[in-house]
Amino acid sequence: MGSPRSALSCLLLHLLLLCLQAQVRSAAQRRGPGAGDPADSAGQGHEDRAFGQRGRAAENLTKPAPNYPEEGSREQRDSVLPKVTQRVTVQSSPNFTQHVREQSLVTDQLSRRLIRTYQLYSRTSGKHVQVLANKRINAMAEDGDPFAKLIVETDTFGSRVRVRGAETGLYICMNKKGKLIAKSNGKGKDCVFTEIVLENNYTALRNAKYEGWYMAFTRKGRPRKGSKTRQHQREVHFMKRLPRGHHTTEQSLRFEFLNYPPFTRSLRGSQRTWAPEPR
Template structure:
């Protein structure tokens, strides 16, 4: 029987090659670290992949109300349940937990400047407009800025944005809960999109 001309021979050669690769990988001690790979890939923006878009509200633990993006380019956490300005569109930026958040009504993206102040932009292409969702042990979510590590979206008891340079993950001001607007169903849309890369 000639290996080259038989299907069995082809499969056998593939198996032998895979076995050799596995043995040399284990012997060399270079076993792939998938956790590291996922972490690295989660930091990269992927504008070609299928994205997930969700619509919900962010309930602030301190103010007892919802984050809202107003038409006058202001952000606060004083929105009532079901308020049109408290409805947020959350777009996944990678296959990990990085997201872009924009007001459904105003259309502005929530971003953070270099002084730690929450601002809004019409286009949210920069890394300062990306937040990493961190699910905490108390089931609240903290939103850390992707560009400024250790800086979190946070609001005072009066619903005013707190300067991110003074925030930490364990503080209640940085804790949020995802909630559906009253009378609305969760909407998720998967779609392909190609966005121009910002300079």
């Protein structure tokens, strides 16, 4: 048998081992089941985060849509509906050139027609256009001839006119072959001409029904077919002239000059004083 001291030391050593084992077990219980390996704990954390994201996405899909009001005032709908960037629509300015072009092609039945009286001087024949009683049209009239006196009526507010002889009352028209003819009724579109002021200050008369066909006369004063005319040709160039002895009596064509008394500045420059008109 051993000595009592050795037996006591063995007993103390055994108790110490039991205490150490009890401390290890308590520490393991406090850390939990996943606190053993750091790598395992990191993998477990990633899985938990992925599971949380999938759960939130599923929750958003199953979440009911907001109930927007179908009826109500505009202020109530704007307060509930989400704010959306509004598109600003910019309206283009009206094209007045296109408006004038379109209205010039329509006969004006409301406005008062402007009536002018003049002669058409042909550049090629050197004479004036005349409408005879036998419905013939030529450019062989002298200045002041009664058959050369023409009355021009506006058809639109633009430059479209109807030309008729003052002596016979017949309108200058153009048929489908391009020949100038005289008609007693000038309401058709074939009796309407567009006045075009050229760069050389001459005037060309283009038919409204047959685009590109002009009133033209040869050197002998005979009418030329409109299908053979162009704007740059001398045969289509005319000059407006007043008949001999014809004077305008319209007051609107006369200018009135108004004499205003001159004014002078004072020395200070802040007030203006009117000086009496010299006599």
